[in-house]
Amino acid sequence: MNTTLANRRVPLYLLAGFIVLKMVLHYCIINPVYELHRDEYLHLDMANHLTAGYLSVPPFTAFTSLLIKWLGNSVFWIKFFPALYGALTLVLIWRVVALLEGGWYAQVLAATVFIFSAFLRLNMLYQPNSLDVLCWTWIFYLLICYRQTEKHSYLLWLGVAIGLGFLNKYNILFLVVGLVPALLLSPQRKIFLNKYLYISAGIALLIALPNIIWQIRSGMPVLHHMAELSQTQLVHVHRMDFIKTQFIFFFTGAFLFVAGLLGLLFYRAFSPYRFVALTYLFVMLLFTYLRAKDYYALGLYPVLLAFGAVYWEQLFRAKWLKYMRAVWILLVVVPFLYIFNIAFPVLKPAAIQQKAAKFQAAGLLRWEDGKNHALPQDFADMLGWQEMAALSRKAYAQVPDSDKPYTLIMCGNYGQAGALNYYNRGRIPLACSFSADYVFWFPHLDTIRCIVLLDDEPDERAHQVSKQIIEVGKVQNPFAREYGTGVFLLKGVSPELSAKFWEWRQAAVKKFRSY
Structure with missing residues (x-):
């Protein structure tokens, strides 16, 4: 027995x-x-915007993210x-x-x-x-x-x-x-x-x-x-x-x-x-x-x-x-x-470079764009985010106290917005973007006086709507997929910009609709 x-x-x-x-x-x-992967930041941020659906994934991930948030994130x-x-x-x-x-x-x-x-x-x-x-x-x-x-x-x-x-x-x-x-x-x-x-x-x-x-x-x-x-x-x-x-x-x-x-x-x-x-x-x-x-x-x-x-x-x-x-x-x-x-990402980026031939032979350096890069795409997507978040805080610190309630944190993609929100945790306003689900979470500010902008370079539109553009810094990690992404402080923003942002947001939302 x-x-x-x-x-x-x-x-x-x-x-x-x-x-x-x-x-x-x-x-x-x-x-x-x-660090965390760019997709992980987006998924974690969904805990702050619970709804029955999202552009990128169905809603179950958001509720898991809420549980993770309750457990301390x-x-x-x-x-x-x-x-x-x-x-x-x-x-x-x-x-x-x-x-x-x-x-x-x-x-x-x-x-x-x-x-x-x-x-x-x-x-x-x-x-x-x-x-x-x-x-x-x-x-x-x-x-x-x-x-x-x-x-x-x-x-x-x-x-x-x-x-x-x-x-x-x-x-x-x-x-x-x-x-x-x-x-x-x-x-x-x-x-x-x-x-x-x-x-x-x-x-x-x-x-x-x-x-x-x-x-x-x-x-x-x-x-x-x-x-x-x-x-x-x-x-x-x-x-x-x-x-x-x-x-x-x-x-x-x-x-x-x-x-x-x-x-x-x-x-x-x-x-x-x-x-x-x-x-x-x-x-x-x-x-x-x-x-x-x-x-x-x-x-x-x-x-x-x-x-x-x-x-x-x-x-x-x-x-x-x-x-x-x-x-x-x-x-x-x-x-x-x-x-x-x-x-697996057990080696540091420099060590991966030394073994590049082995990685390339396994097809791991080929990204979604069909080209080979220094690191596997998933690994490159796990670098540079804390550096970027620190630069955004540095930029926000340069905003006059009277303008801080009217400051927009504008990012070029969902990874940037999610990373800033994860690492900054209330020390600066929530980052936003016209990318992925962030287009639905865009804040409606009646007045915008300053913008902390994350992009490769400020485009012509940024120069047109602001009186002064200060380059605060750029992501320096050469292995990060976000290498070279700049953080800029736009001051003296045009009073009409708030309404224009909402128009751009509406146009971005319309783009995601199939009918």
């Missing part, structure tokens, strides 16, 4: 160990020289939530392996590949992507549970998972689009005769409804956002690069998700779950056709890792292959440790 209980506890101890490892790693993979909590979502994804992988009657070795193999893969990098930043992957995995988990038990409660939870996923990132819709034909073409098509599936759809719609209403009332800005992505970023995505990167995500661990696909096609015990492989096929075809960013597809892989691990465990049952179990784990971990220094 005690032996049986001990055997049951072993997998739980292993799972707890992997969860701790996963959480701890996320506090060790970023060198302190790096420290870097610890900012990094905690994406790491937590990654750990919960790991728990679901562990459970799927158990549902497939895999043993502790399959669970360890799947967990190892999950941790030592691109998911570690994905869960590094406070962005909607971590919860997106968790929701995709949760949906697959619920469908597998329903297939095994036919309990209606799993279908109802499916609606919750899809609805929550929608409120987090619209990417979840691609999974739904792939699942429908996959289920129709599999023996599981009878699910469409179950009324609880349609109740589930109603639950998902009810959860998503506030954001859908916001989108309609706001002129469907999501369509403008997608069009802008297609024109500025996705145009540089090559379809073959998208396919190749799916393997690079896992490096030597790619054998596991490939085994999962092969097992779903040829292993008889997996035949009831072939809709998973069909979903992968349909979603990948859709993403490839649309030239999607490579990481959009990451939500497909956790469940495949579980199937692949169980399949490999079956293969390793042969006596002579048992000795390969430990080797297979090492083949995942050791090569990953070799690329660890280039996959």
